[in-house]
Amino acid sequence: MNSTDTITLLCEDTVDGIFTAIYKAWELGTGHTAVQVEDGTSMSLFSTYRKVDTDSDIAFRVARSVSRKISEEAYGMIYNAALSDRPGKAQYIYKFLQKGFKAGSDIVNYLQDDDVRNVYEMSRFVWRESHKYMGFVRFEELESGILCSRINPRSNVIPLLAEHFNDRLNQENWMILDTNRDFAAVHKKGEEALLIKGVTEEQLSSMGKLSEREKEFQSLWDCFYHTIAISERKNDRQQMLMMPKRYRKYMKAENN
Amino acid sequence: MIIQENLTIQQKLEILSDAAKYDAACTSSGVDKKNNGKGMGNAKACGICHSFSADGRCISLLKILFTNECIYDCRYCINRSSNDVVRATFTPEEVCTLTMEFYRRNYIEGLFLSSGIIRSPDNTMRLLCETVILLREKYHFGGYIHLKGIPGASQDLINLAGWYTDRMSVNLELPTADGLRQLAPHKSRKNILTPMRQIQNGIKNNRNYLEIEDNSEDIREINAGMGALKDRRAEIVLKEHGGLLSNTDDVTGRQLLQTAGVRGQQKFVPAGQSTQMIIGATKESDYHIVTVAEALYNKFDLKRVFYSAFINVNHDNNLPQQPDGKGVPLLREHRLYQADWLMRFYGFKAEELLSEDKPNFNVLLDPKCDWAIRHLEQFPVEINRADYYTLLRVPGIGVNSARRIVKARRASSLDFPDIKKMGVVLKRALYFITCNGRMMYRTRMDEDYITNGLVGVERLNNFEIEHHQSYRQLSLFDDVNFGQTAQ
Numbered sequence: 001m002n003s004t005d006t007i008t009l010l011c012e013d014t015v016d017g018i019f020t021a022i023y024k025a026w027e028l029g030t031g032h033t034a035v036q037v038e039d040g041t042s043m044s045l046f047s048t049y050r051k052v053d054t055d056s057d058i059a060f061r062v063a064r065s066v067s068r069k070i071s072e073e074a075y076g077m078i079y080n081a082a083l084s085d086r087p088g089k090a091q092y093i094y095k096f097l098q099k100g101f102k103a104g105s106d107i108v109n110y111l112q113d114d115d116v117r118n119v120y121e122m123s124r125f126v127w128r129e130s131h132k133y134m135g136f137v138r139f140e141e142l143e144s145g146i147l148c149s150r151i152n153p154r155s156n157v158i159p160l161l162a163e164h165f166n167d168r169l170n171q172e173n174w175m176i177l178d179t180n181r182d183f184a185a186v187h188k189k190g191e192e193a194l195l196i197k198g199v200t201e202e203q204l205s206s207m208g209k210l211s212e213r214e215k216e217f218q219s220l221w222d223c224f225y226h227t228i229a230i231s232e233r234k235n236d237r238q239q240m241l242m243m244p245k246r247y248r249k250y251m252k253a254e255n256n
Numbered sequence: 257m258i259i260q261e262n263l264t265i266q267q268k269l270e271i272l273s274d275a276a277k278y279d280a281a282c283t284s285s286g287v288d289k290k291n292n293g294k295g296m297g298n299a300k301a302c303g304i305c306h307s308f309s310a311d312g313r314c315i316s317l318l319k320i321l322f323t324n325e326c327i328y329d330c331r332y333c334i335n336r337s338s339n340d341v342v343r344a345t346f347t348p349e350e351v352c353t354l355t356m357e358f359y360r361r362n363y364i365e366g367l368f369l370s371s372g373i374i375r376s377p378d379n380t381m382r383l384l385c386e387t388v389i390l391l392r393e394k395y396h397f398g399g400y401i402h403l404k405g406i407p408g409a410s411q412d413l414i415n416l417a418g419w420y421t422d423r424m425s426v427n428l429e430l431p432t433a434d435g436l437r438q439l440a441p442h443k444s445r446k447n448i449l450t451p452m453r454q455i456q457n458g459i460k461n462n463r464n465y466l467e468i469e470d471n472s473e474d475i476r477e478i479n480a481g482m483g484a485l486k487d488r489r490a491e492i493v494l495k496e497h498g499g500l501l502s503n504t505d506d507v508t509g510r511q512l513l514q515t516a517g518v519r520g521q522q523k524f525v526p527a528g529q530s531t532q533m534i535i536g537a538t539k540e541s542d543y544h545i546v547t548v549a550e551a552l553y554n555k556f557d558l559k560r561v562f563y564s565a566f567i568n569v570n571h572d573n574n575l576p577q578q579p580d581g582k583g584v585p586l587l588r589e590h591r592l593y594q595a596d597w598l599m600r601f602y603g604f605k606a607e608e609l610l611s612e613d614k615p616n617f618n619v620l621l622d623p624k625c626d627w628a629i630r631h632l633e634q635f636p637v638e639i640n641r642a643d644y645y646t647l648l649r650v651p652g653i654g655v656n657s658a659r660r661i662v663k664a665r666r667a668s669s670l671d672f673p674d675i676k677k678m679g680v681v682l683k684r685a686l687y688f689i690t691c692n693g694r695m696m697y698r699t700r701m702d703e704d705y706i707t708n709g710l711v712g713v714e715r716l717n718n719f720e721i722e723h724h725q726s727y728r729q730l731s732l733f734d735d736v737n738f739g740q741t742a743q
Contacts, residue, residue, distance in 0.1 A: 109663035112674040135306040135316075139361045147360065167291045168298050172360065217357045223266055224358075227273045228319060229309035232567055232583055238312025242305070254307060 008047045010038040011090065015082040015159075016059035018090045021052040022097060023062050030098055035090040066097065071105035080123035083156040092118040129153055130160040136247050137161065139174060140218075142208040147174035150201065150250045158185050162193040177204050218252060225253040263344050269354065271344040275324040275335050276370055278569075279532070280562035284316040284365035284400045286527030287422050295396025297359060297366070299422060299527075304365050317368035317402060318358055322346055322383055326372030330429070330440035332537050334569045335372050345374065348387040356395050366400030366422070367391070373406065381409035381417070388420040400527070405455060407447040414451045418458050423527040423559070426452045431548045435538035439575070449556075455529050456556050462524035528559035535592065536584030537566040537575055541615035543606070546595050550606040553599065561596060565589040591617040598623055601655050602648045620711045625651045628688055629710070632701050635688040640669045651710070652685030672696050683713050 007028060011021035018037065025033035034047065067075040078093045086092075095115040100107040110116045130153075139147035147169070151157070158178050162185035165174065170190065177184040179201050187193035248254045263271075285303030305314040323345035324335045334341065355367045369387060373380050384403055391397045405414050405426040418424060426448055430436045433445040531552060535545065549561045567583035568575050576584075595617070598604040602624070609623050610616070618626045628635065628651050637646050639661060647658040657679040664670060664678065671691045676682050686696040687706045699706070 103667075106663075106666065109660070110667045111660055111664050111678050112668060112670055117677060131302075131304070134300075135304045135362075135365075137362050141361070149362070169296060169360070170291045171294070171296060213357075217361060220266055220269055220354065221358060221361070221363050223270050224273050224318070225307060225309065225315070227270050228277050228315060229311045229313075230277055230567070231310075232581060233311040233313075233586070235312035236310070239308045239310060242312065242314065243308040251307070 006032045006034055006047045008034045008036050008044070008049050009052045010036055010049055011052045012054050013037045013039070013156075014054065015079060016056050017052070017054040018082045018093060019059035019062040020055045021090060022094050023058045024052050025094060035094045036088075037090050039087070066100070069104075070097075070100045070107060073108050074100055074105065077108060077119055077123040080126040080160075081119045083126045083159065084122040085154045085156070086122055089122055092122065126155040126157065126160075129155045130157040130164075132247060133157050133161055134164050136243070136251060137165075137176060138251055141211045141214045143211045144208055145173065145211070146207065147172055148204060148207065149174070149176045150179050150204070151176060152180050152246070152249050153178060154246075156181060156183065158183050159195060161185060162187070162195060166193055175204070177201065222253040222256065226256075265350055265354070268344045268346055268350065269320070271342055272321045272324060272346060273319065275341075275372075276319045276321045276368075278334070278564065278567070279319060279368070279370060280564040281402070281425065281530055281532060281560065282314055282316050282319055282368060283560070284402075286559060287400070289398060289422075289526075292396060292398045295398050296356065297397055297399030299366070299398075299400045306362065306364055316365045317400065318355055318364045318366070319368040320346070320351070320354075320370075322351065322369060322371035322380070322387065323374045324372045325374045327375065328373055328440070328442040330443065331570065331572050331575055332439055332534060332566065332568075336570070339570065348383065348390050351387050352391050352395050352397075355391060355399075356397060359397070359399050364399075366397075366402070368402040370404040371406070377406045377408035378410055378413065381406045381413040385413055385417050385420070388417065392420050402527075405451040407443060407451060409451065411454055414454055415458060418455060418524045421525060423530060424455050424525050425530040425532070426455070428531045428533045428548075428552070428561075430538055431533050431535075431540045431545050432538070435540065439537060452529065452531065452556050455525055458524045459528065459557070529556070530558055530560040530562060532562035532564055534566050535563045535589060537568075541610075542588070542592065542595075542617050543610035543612065543615040545592060546599070546606045546610060549592075549596060550599055563589050563592045563596070587619065588617075591623060595623045603645055621707070621714055622651075624649075625684065625710050625714070629703055629707055632703060632706070635701065636690045636695060636699075637688065638693065639675060639689050639691045640665050650685055650688045652681035652683070652688075654679070684710060 007025075009021040009025050009028075011017040018035070021035045025035050038051070063075060063079075066078065078096065081089055081093055081096075092115065096107070096119040099110075099113070099115060103110070107116060108120070111120060133151055133153060137149045137151060139149045141147055151161075156178070158176065158181075161176055165176070165185075166187065169187070172187070173189050174187045175184060177199055182198055182200055184196050184199040184204075185193040186196055243254065283303050284299070285301060287299045288301040289299040291298045303316060305316050307315040309315055321335075323343070324341070325343045325345060326333075326335045326337055329336045329338050351367070351369065355364070358364045359366070367388075369384060371380050371384060374383070384406070388401055388403060391401070400423075401421045402423040402425065403417055403421040405417065405424050407426060414424075428448060429440055429443065436443055436445055436448075533545070533548070545563070552558045552561055565584040565586055565588060566576070568578045578584075595604075595606075595609050598609065599606065604624075604627070609627060617623055621629070628649065634649070637650060639647075644658055644662050647653050647661060648655065653661075657675070660678040661670065661675060661680075664674070669692055672682065672686075675685075675691070682696065687699055687709060689695070
């Protein structure tokens with residue numbers, strides 16, 4: 001290997017995967033390493049590629065030292081950023097941490113620095129999208145009483161939604177499926193939701209029919225949704241701005 | 257009055273949400289609450305929008321009237337007693353079912369319950385209380401509840417409601433007592449301000465009470481005693497409240513009531529109090545309106561004042577005619593909200609924005625630009641040195657961007673591209689700032705010159721607001737141009 005070559009560590013597209021790769025890269029020396037989520041694209045000629053296996057213990061140690069040595073806020077930022085759909089997110093986080101361990105807790109404020117701003121913007125985008133979905137998720141009740149929901153987000157918002165609904169609908173059995181990623185949060189009454197990979201829409205559909213009451217409440221909501229608008233003040237553009245079409249795929253009343 | 261019998265719940269919902277739609281507020285913000293452990297729901301301080309209706313407004317709460325029957329005859333109101341509209345009334349159980357099932361499906365953040373006046377203010381307030389107590393006690397609902405305080409209802413009822421709700425509001429209806437006399441002859445300013453003051457005092461006393469609670473053994477004992485009464489509470493309040501509440505001179509009755517109330521939740525109206533007034537039904541100037549709003553914020557500790565651009569739904573000849581059927585220009589409402597934000601978050605006072613000599617907002621410029629142009633002697637300000645409050649006064653710099661600037665400049669000095677990335681709207685700000693002593697372009701500090709530049713920026717905006725096309729909902733996220741994101 002030529003000494004000027006960089007080593008790019010390829011990792012799984014999860015928070016733990018990215019954190020593990022960053023740890024391994026650090027061990028090899030930050031001067032000539034890079035981190036990349038493995039997606040089969042954009043390979044460079046002048047780099048050696050190595051795969052990194054996800055290790056939750058290592059990921060936990062990274063999370064802990066970021067929280068302790070930089071700040072909780074910085075940790076929240078890289079966590080959200082790791083859920084982004086932007087290519088290159090792992091490398092942005094890696095560079096952010098290199099500066100962060102030097103600068104300390106103030107790093108999150110230095111938005112004039114591109115490496116900081118990239119992470120900040122990714123984090124904000126993810127947070128905002130998850131915030132939108134906290135409102136736009138629609139649960140449908142099956143005959144078994146389980147509440148089911150589908151979403152098609154750009155970012156991987158399932159972990160953030162799971163945390164939100166764990167508390168809110170603690171006494172219910174519910175499930176949220178990201179149909180873009182086949183990634184689901186499954187919640188059993190009184191417990192914490194489990195995050196499960198490889199759940200398909202067909203599997204969700206095969207869980208049973210909608211309950212009788214479900215149709216009644218959907219029709220009541222439909223009625224409310226259309227009645228509450230003031231027709232003299234119709235404003236499609238404002239509505240589109242606040243609730244873009246891409247969010248409405250699984251919102252029945254809003255699609256009418 | 258046509259009172260329809262045997263309506264289905266869907267027919268009632270249609271009538272009673274239609275009747276509630278002109279209410280301006282639908283916010284669910286101001287309180288962070290965890291799930292209570294046995295029921296459903298919590299609350300987020302930032303508030304959550306669950307949908308947006310065709311008029312572009314956020315739907316956060318199930319906004320309904322308990323009844324649209326009303327003994328009053330307010331000229332501007334669609335539910336006035338002289339109108340021939342179909343009347344319907346929910347039962348408390350029906351409201352609870354709708355709230356719980358909508359909440360479970362994540363359609364809503366909670367309930368916003370208002371009402372026409374059925375028989376008497378006390379009777380109405382009692383029904384509202386019964387509904388929210390049922391929702392909290394029987395259904396263990398932990399989500400957001402916004403309840404209207406009914407002017408003229410007894411103190412005890414208002415007080416009781418406060419222990420079961422997150423926010424209460426009493427509508428001011430019209431900016432002046434005079435306007436109220438003309439258009440709502442059955443309501444009086446005094447009857448509206450009394451419950452408003454009472455809720456304010458309730459919040460204040462509760463705050464003191466909670467502070468004492470932390471330190472005092474006695475108070476903790478009293479609390480424990482109250483806890484023992486907890487099971488009896490729902491029974492007392494729900495079964496006997498009619499007699500209990502109407503008989504407010506009875507001392508034991510009062511005590512029981514207060515006990516029941518205190519146990520409802522730890523805090524009295526934790527998300528604070530709001531109000532709304534109708535704009536453009538009477539002749540008040542913008543100056544008059546912002547002065548009233550300022551007084552409400554300062555003297556009644558309100559969290560929000562909502563402004564509702566008047567729509568002449570009754571085609572009443574004594575009210576302003578609106579031949580186009582579209583209501584008071586939204587731009588006026590928009591300007592009032594802009595001024596409202598300047599007063600609440602930017603440290604502006606009403607008399608800085610308007611005066612007796614200049615009683616209305618500029619159609620072409622937003623209130624902050626308008627103020628800045630009249631105070632050019634205070635500009636330009638240096639981005640790398642000016643304090644937070646000075647930065648806030650610069651057009652194009654909002655709460656978020658000012659905060660970011662103050663923090664970021666600790667690391668290195670900032671230039672125009674930097675602050676642009678932080679969300680500063682340079683096409684507005686450029687006339688008023690320097691970075692490291694330099695303005696962005698050569699700019700004459702001249703009123704007409706700058707006005708021209710700014711009006712160009714604003715014209716398109718205003719045209720769109722006037723034509724109902726794209727006014728932005730105001731928010732703290734004032735930085736639409738920041739980075740890749742669109743909220």
